[in-house]
Amino acid sequence: MHTGVWLVGARGSVAVTSIVGAAALRAGLTEPIGCVTEHPAVRSGALPPYTDLVFGGHDIATTSLVKRAEALAVAGVVPARLVDTLHHELTAVDEDIRPLPHATTQADAAAAMTADIAEFRRRHGLERVVVLNVASTEAAPEPHPAHDSLGALRAQLQTPDAVLPASSLAAYAAFEAGCAFVDFTPSTGARLPALHELAVERGLPYGGHDGKTGETLLKSVLAPMFAMRHLQVRSWSGINLLGGGDGATLAEPAANAAKSASKQRVLSETLGYQPDGHTRIEFVPDIGDFKTAWDLVTFAGFLGTPMRMEFTWHGCDSALAAPLVLDLARLAAAAHRAGRSGPLTELAFFFKDPLGDVDHSLAAQFVALAEFARTLG
Amino acid sequence: MHTGVWLVGARGSVAVTSIVGAAALRAGLTEPIGCVTEHPAVRSGALPPYTDLVFGGHDIATTSLVKRAEALAVAGVVPARLVDTLHHELTAVDEDIRPLPHATTQADAAAAMTADIAEFRRRHGLERVVVLNVASTEAAPEPHPAHDSLGALRAQLQTPDAVLPASSLAAYAAFEAGCAFVDFTPSTGARLPALHELAVERGLPYGGHDGKTGETLLKSVLAPMFAMRHLQVRSWSGINLLGGGDGATLAEPAANAAKSASKQRVLSETLGYQPDGHTRIEFVPDIGDFKTAWDLVTFAGFLGTPMRMEFTWHGCDSALAAPLVLDLARLAAAAHRAGRSGPLTELAFFFKDPLGDVDHSLAAQFVALAEFARTLG
């Protein structure tokens, strides 16, 4: 039986690259480069095969998948010939992408979203559906008492006042539909006590936050290197130049703040102290989908001798993110089947801002992930 | 009781920085930055304290330690005020540095070296002595049948033909003196079957090769990152610009070849394939003791999308190496006391070209090192 992958933000760059890539894998037209669940240490028979993933989702945009895929081909994110070849498959998925329902109360909106997901499962006869949030990053919501208990939340959702940000409403709807939920964005998602209560009540697992694809990925191996060598990191400063739709969103101060904060955790938690310096995000339209990040690290060695390293990372964010989305869909589905509920802290390997009080070293996270995959089998 | 540290190449940059640093630690004038044995995961009461290390060694050069330390201060490797303050301590160590003995046969030379070490132990009433090779890198020797068994080697050493390179003769002398031996250089050292036989016969441990202080240190965290993410590294090219005494030696083709080869192991063994590209070493006098390494990595992500990263490392090699020399002295002494003999493969964390068939991931090597330190206690 097949597994459904319901993408919130299904017409975005990450979503479309994931959908094109899964179709290409199914058609045998590509290798699973960048797919962590293909690594010998993680690979497991417990995971649904790539060929058994069926895609659908919500989006507020209406551009067709084929149009979005063509735009990504022009930008060099996906090969143009793949988009041509997979025209038929993309058109088919398009029919499973629904507009985001609007309603007078958030309770009604959530109910409509849940219905969309249930209908998707029925239509394709799916064993289970995993919901992944890959929509635009939103600002952190104002705190509200209804966030703290499920009872209060349910009551509040009936009123015309919206208390949940879109990502949390999506998580709520996913849980109501009996689905695992994974947040690939820095948005709030399931990170509210009320939603945790709901997930546990329904026996559903959830994961997040903020896919680790660029500068933070590097930090998660370089900061441990300095720590293991007992070197003293004096400053760590960086700048991320990015164009594309995500870039425009992140350049807005509120989203930028959410993202920059999650990028800093790895340093202070790995090193045990906070070095000087900041990380900036800048929107530069000409950069397009290939982000350029530059970081400068100054550090002291024996006898205080000052040293430095810098790196430039020139990566295609969507092409780095998409295989992780497939990995997370497979892992969350298997965790759901294995009866796991609550936060999947073992997925920290994938995230800039992982759930739980976890080790930020990529190597330690990989060991935890491999162990997790084993327990699912 | 105190532990002796006998340095082969005791007047070189690494040696002098180690000696200055140990004296500064003893005088409470500095922190053990860059000392791995100070990391909470490695720290152990089984290791001799810094304050109990006593230094001596061999060198072919005759410049006084104070002169060498002053030159390192001018070059920015060690603080000038430390050299002033520690003048007395450096002068004292100077008396324990012996010229390399010359003799008609290598047997006689080795006997004289052994006698120098024994005399050093006696003079300072040392519990044990560890011998560390930090002399200039030598070319790989011609293979010779006498390298393969201790009996054949002993016979050959009596003849006027020299079959052992200097580093291996130093290892031989160390073992004959009942000392553990660690090779911080890419030279042959104890890596000959005959010398392994001798070490095991005497119940002595040995370690090596080639301190991991710059580009290879970065490779040992970055290559695993690409591997864990299942990304495809297409090329990895690098250049190391260095001045200083070591730079001049390494620019000679034979030494350069020895060094470059040990730098490549980490890639092919971590990734499981050999990407395009090479690593060069260039001697640029003005660069002095602060090496600049630049690496370019091209890699493919999902759907073959081409990406790239580059880094520049600007490190003071001697200031990175010296704390590791102190670490290795402490660890080898404790291993000796704990009855370990033969190759110390658990020290791979420290080396570009480690003994044994070990994992090249720095994180895995750190786990192995921490476990090793625990077993010594």
Add this chain to the structure above:
Amino acid sequence: MHTGVWLVGARGSVAVTSIVGAAALRAGLTEPIGCVTEHPAVRSGALPPYTDLVFGGHDIATTSLVKRAEALAVAGVVPARLVDTLHHELTAVDEDIRPLPHATTQADAAAAMTADIAEFRRRHGLERVVVLNVASTEAAPEPHPAHDSLGALRAQLQTPDAVLPASSLAAYAAFEAGCAFVDFTPSTGARLPALHELAVERGLPYGGHDGKTGETLLKSVLAPMFAMRHLQVRSWSGINLLGGGDGATLAEPAANAAKSASKQRVLSETLGYQPDGHTRIEFVPDIGDFKTAWDLVTFAGFLGTPMRMEFTWHGCDSALAAPLVLDLARLAAAAHRAGRSGPLTELAFFFKDPLGDVDHSLAAQFVALAEFARTLG
């Protein structure tokens, strides 16, 4: 006869490095590296020799010159031994540095400043004095009608309302003292119609703004390269990481804005269009006096093919600025003697934000400077 150099901000990094350097040149202890007036194309007998420059100035800080010089030596900006050797000379200059006068009206304050300068000239029997502003960057002032004519300004200065920023008051005082004025900072200085009127009335020349020492220096050769090759610059983004006193000041939004704006002129005026991207200034204390700037330029070649370059500049700002301060003192003194008055647009070579509608290509500016030097002789 000697020439006086009156520095506003005489206890700052740039000022102290200039004073130490001039003393070292006089003592024959250093070469005029970085001094443009030593270039064969610019050198001229019309310029007062380095050995004939006498220093004094105003500052609001009171730390002694020797203390400031020692701090710069610790930071690696000037050699420690020079500071030791020149102790006597620095102490002598210290006596010619006056606290900034305070008074009820700006007219009175200016009169006191003028008196300080006149007294300095008298005391040392100087032929003429040049005033250079190297004080902290200030925010741009609110526009005021009194800025537009000398008459209105003089009237206004008598009132208790301060309408001139500190840099402009310094320019006013300089002109009243019969001195040429050069602004090495991005502050307003003499750039007000009322002050221009005064300078011309007194037959005095003035120059500025904002010494070109790092990223903008590079832009002034790289942007013309792209222009001459008719390549299309798509984006130019940069970040400047700096510590030191100047860094702290510039990190304040108002000063930062003043500085960033002057950094952008070179691009749009050289290329004829404004590419995407911005330049940031970040204060990172550990970076100290050695600024690190990183720039990424994306550009299109024939048939639109996308290409890119990036550079990292790691320069000691004060050591780059100080020789230019000496150059400007010599050139302004000679221009004064040669009877030049009003803006010295031929000094554009030295400035990020030059006076007048000038070519921003460094090479063109150099040709103009060499021609200027010839006309003085």
Add this chain to the structure above:
Amino acid sequence: MHTGVWLVGARGSVAVTSIVGAAALRAGLTEPIGCVTEHPAVRSGALPPYTDLVFGGHDIATTSLVKRAEALAVAGVVPARLVDTLHHELTAVDEDIRPLPHATTQADAAAAMTADIAEFRRRHGLERVVVLNVASTEAAPEPHPAHDSLGALRAQLQTPDAVLPASSLAAYAAFEAGCAFVDFTPSTGARLPALHELAVERGLPYGGHDGKTGETLLKSVLAPMFAMRHLQVRSWSGINLLGGGDGATLAEPAANAAKSASKQRVLSETLGYQPDGHTRIEFVPDIGDFKTAWDLVTFAGFLGTPMRMEFTWHGCDSALAAPLVLDLARLAAAAHRAGRSGPLTELAFFFKDPLGDVDHSLAAQFVALAEFARTLG
């Protein structure tokens, strides 16, 4: 009337990009980005318009132009849609590309080449033909007495011993056909006294050597920057990583040596001294047609303070070279028409290793070029 452009190496990357680009310009499908003769300061009615250039040439390869263009499109050098659109035009040019004639003596080979060029001129009714060498770089030839006078050369060419390298034979044939000759490669070309004699005898101009497209272009603006600022360049080290056909050729030691030497001239001749350091060329297949060059410059400022800059250049060599090939064709044709003969030293702007004793500053070369263009009109 039209102007012929005869390319030696007409099936190579530079040639094919030039041919595709000229056709695209003629069809109004692209802008002349990267074409220096479109710069307002150089543009001149004396130059034949792009639309009047007709292409032909010699090559030893036989792959069709369309195939080569398609390969360049896959590599990202030219847009794929252009190649599709211009299929017809490329096929037409293909018929004017001749195999390199083989003969018993070089005299006979040259005669056959001359005949090919003459036939091309006749067939298209061209006013004149310019010959440009864009063939693979060859090793420097052994010196031979016949290189020194035209008489000796003519006699020698009749014998079966080949004394001219291919590039010089091409120059000889070009001159015999009454054509101006430009060498875009580092090969010998017309740089032999005997060939100079021939060019002058026939009243023909020639230009070269080695198109300046990457690292050396940067050096020609950065080295003058250091010189104009009287800064002391201590070392300049670089590495060029390149794939592609040219990369494979240049990786051969002899060609590499020829190329590296021409890259160094700019430094010593601009600075007046030779800093430490070297420039390497490395063949890295995965890098393909987009060369990556990295350079590190260490320099001293005032009081000897050490500083550094580094840059990374990521350029598509063929897309940088092709517009210059069109520029050179236009300029050489106009110079020929204007009656110029002998070396065109005013073209130094285009070359790494320019003819004559010229200024290496790009800005000075640009002034000379603009002046040259004016004199042609």
